[in-house]
Amino acid sequence: MAKALTNLSGQGNVPPDEEEWRRLLTAKRTKRDADGNPVPTRSRRMRIALRTATGVLVMTALGNLVVAMVAPGDSLLSQKFWHTSSSTGSDHAAPSSPAKPAPETLEATAGWCCRVAVVTSSVGYYVPGSAADLTAAVTHRTSLTPAGVAIVEIPLQTTGIDAITVSAPQVIMRSRKPNVTTGVIGILALGGQGSGTVSQYETDLDSAAPVTVPFSPGGGQNSAGGPPQYYYVTNTNPAVLLLAVRDSGCDCTFDVKVSWQTDGHEASEVLTDNGRDFHIVGSAGLPWYTGGVYGTTFTRVTSPTFPADWAH
DSSP states (O other): OHHHHHHHHTTTTOOOOHHHHHHHHHHHHOOBOTTSOBOOOOOHHHHHHHHHHHHHHHHHHHHHHHHHHHSOOSSHHHHHHHHHHHHHHHHHSOOOOOOOOOOOOEEEOOEESOSSSBOOOEEEEEESSOHHHHHHHHHTTOOOEEESEEEEEEEEEESSSSOEEEEOOEEEEEEEEEOOOSSEEEEEEOOBSOOSOOEEEEEETTSSSOOOEEOOTTSSOOOSSSSOSEEEEOSSSOEEEEEEEEOSSEEEEEEEEEEEEETTEEEEEEEOBTTBOEEEBOOTTSOEEEEOSTTOOEEEOOSSOTTTTSOO
């Protein structure tokens, strides 16, 4: 190119012709080494191809990086991205609605009558031995085993103001043995310590599969009339169920099951006698005595027949 410029300067003010311009431009684009020799260069087409290939590689790498960050996975980069995004999003998330309260439930207990209700009926208690042993047991308030006829008291309450539908209590038999053959039964009147309306049912343990039916004061089971089969119970409207249990010929144990519905859910609970099965003996084959209250002595009962006359 230095030679070309020398030739140009020797021509004075004469402008270079077209061929001279082409030669000058070609010499300007040609790269030379330290000795002035031309250095081979890539063609424009090759340079464009290289740039295109490089761009493709760069875009592919960037795409893979974005996918690795956005798609949930096990990579550290993905976990870091999602942790950051979740933390950032939670700062601006709408407050969550309060948790729905747990469904109300029934609070029920069971025990031999009576602690809550006032009952004017009579029931039987068994004592091994004679009438004198019966008098001592009643006087000293020692443990007496229900016999012939007994009443289970079932107070019902709920945990809230919404009504819970409760069905009639059912009996679950636990054991059935031959009845005792010695001892005596005392017929005692119940009084109770509470007040209020009660609903009364009865069941006969002499049946192979005892069922619960509304109470019939005249004795025997009666499915007509009586209390309803379902109750609506709340914490401001509790209920007390009384279950009269008749037993003539077996030494039996049983529990009581109550079932209810609340908020579309069904539930049930098996009630025991303070953690033990309810225990009752039959009245058949044993002598019956009445009295023994307020200092009176027990006298033998021959008529009317117990337990048919137990409720007056």
